[in-house]
Amino acid sequence: MSDLLHSALQPAGGTQTPPAVPYSRPTTPGTGSFPVQIGFVGLGAMGGLMAKNLANHRAAHVHASPPILVWNRTQGKADSLFKELGQHKIRVAQSLEQVATECDIIFTALANDDTVKSVFEQFAQTLKHAPPGRQKIFVETSTIYPTLAGELDTLISSIPHCHLIASPVFGTPHVAAAAQLVIVMSGDYRSKKEVAYMLVPAVGKKVIDLGGNIEKASTFKLIGNSMILGTLEILAESYTLAEKSGIAASEVHSLVKDIFPAPGIIRYSERMSNDQFDGTTGFSIDGGIKDASHIRRLTAVHNSPMPSIDIAHQHLITARAIHNSKVQAGKQTVDVLDWSGIVAGTRVAAGLDAFESTHASVVQED
Missing domain, CATH: 3.40.50.720 (NAD(P)-binding Rossmann-like Domain)
Incomplete structure (x- = not known):
């Protein structure tokens, strides 16, 4: 109909x-x-x-x-x-x-x-x-x-x-x-x-x-969120590699705006490039972990693997664990961590600080 x-x-x-x-x-x-x-x-x-x-x-x-x-x-x-x-x-x-x-x-x-x-x-x-x-x-x-x-x-x-x-x-x-x-x-x-x-x-x-079928809309929402979460993971990995290789975050963000001109992607890229992880004006990392868990459960039910979501789920948990430890120590900079804070997981895996990047100190070579 x-x-x-x-x-x-x-x-x-x-x-x-x-x-x-x-x-x-x-x-x-x-x-x-x-x-x-x-x-x-x-x-x-x-x-x-x-x-x-x-x-x-x-x-x-x-x-x-x-x-x-x-x-x-x-x-x-x-x-x-x-x-x-x-x-x-x-x-x-x-x-x-x-x-x-x-x-x-x-x-x-x-x-x-x-x-x-x-x-x-x-x-x-x-x-x-x-x-x-x-x-x-x-x-x-x-x-x-x-x-x-x-x-x-x-x-x-x-x-x-x-x-x-x-x-x-x-x-x-x-x-x-x-x-x-x-x-x-x-x-x-x-x-x-x-x-x-x-x-x-x-x-x-x-x-x-x-x-x-009442369940289809919820299924579709999780499929859509898998695309967003997968994109967040790629952005996080890319920003981390840029930091390790001495390329300014501003250059990466400029590239994102040029080749992925979607408002949501640009906004998350901007958060990562500027270490802005306040979840009160975004989507909390707890919500991200909940959604990632739902997506992984759905992939298991339908025998349709999503390895990128498995990795992203682990990086979200890592970011939350680090944030919680900072909260306990009274050193947190935000009360609610945004799920763009997933970048903390990739940064730590690469030997970098979780929430404070060194992008600002990158010096361009002649």
């Missing part, structure tokens, strides 16, 4: 460009004649920016749209977002139970599989005691192992009128802030169609539909 819609929405004549949203628009606004109440759970580096963009867009473009109801494990982030956007765009929920009962569409953006499972179990427990009388859609945007998506689907679909779609996103916090995320979806077709037009262009620039 999605292929037919995709073809039908192609422009006539000339170069055909895939549509940003591969579905026709819903025939009615929202899920009915009532205002759609949106909830957002998880306001971390990505979730906070997604919730902010969604709230701003709906306030500007959707008539009589109620404020988004947000919840975060540490309420300070929810309070900060409320202070920034105001009561007409944001409400702060006091509990997950409030989000589950009051919201029609609920987005989750959480750190790891255990947290995702715990949150959805609380949703399910609440709604089994107070079954909804109208459609409710859950949109799971976290990076999780595919079988967990299947478990969540079974859990949520056992509740009347409830549907789940898996909808992980591609992009750094910088990309999320610019509402340029690439959004992947799998699961219930009507729910995907409903949610897609909420997210584009409010949060992202396009939707990729992977069909009805």
Whole structure:
């Protein structure tokens, strides 16, 4: 079905460009004649920016749209977002139970599989005691192992009128802030169609539909992250070789911009070249290790080796171990290590300092 819609929405004549949203628009606004109440759970580096963009867009473009109801494990982030956007765009929920009962569409953006499972179990427990009388859609945007998506689907679909779609996103916090995320979806077709037009262009620039199998979107996200992680490993090895051979990091970064002009690659290259590893403005190394572990598990299940990910996984662990030792000694320069800190693993293996390169002292020979 999605292929037919995709073809039908192609422009006539000339170069055909895939549509940003591969579905026709819903025939009615929202899920009915009532205002759609949106909830957002998880306001971390990505979730906070997604919730902010969604709230701003709906306030500007959707008539009589109620404020988004947000919840975060540490309420300070929810309070900060409320202070920034105001009561007409944001409400702060006091509990997950409030989000589950009051919201029609609920987005989750959480750190790891255990947290995702715990949150959805609380949703399910609440709604089994107070079954909804109208459609409710859950949109799971976290990076999780595919079988967990299947478990969540079974859990949520056992509740009347409830549907789940898996909808992980591609992009750094910088990309999320610019509402340029690439959004992947799998699961219930009507729910995907409903949610897609909420997210584009409010949060992202396009939707990729992977069909009805709920696990496909999570699998696709891990495949995409394997490309990013593999690139990080190559960058780390290249910067380390450059340092050992006396070539300035600025020259390597310039080359990256010339031959790999992708925003994400350039940003990670810039971090490595300048020893900027603050994960509070990027992607934490804990998240990187979690994703690498999921990718390795997936490769084992499908008998499809990825040696580069095995190596990258070890270098991520090495970098985290070194950072943790510096934390214990009170010598860390950042509280949260970004996964571009993977370069610490290759540097140490080459006999260099983990987080402070000597690139700045490289002297060019005549």
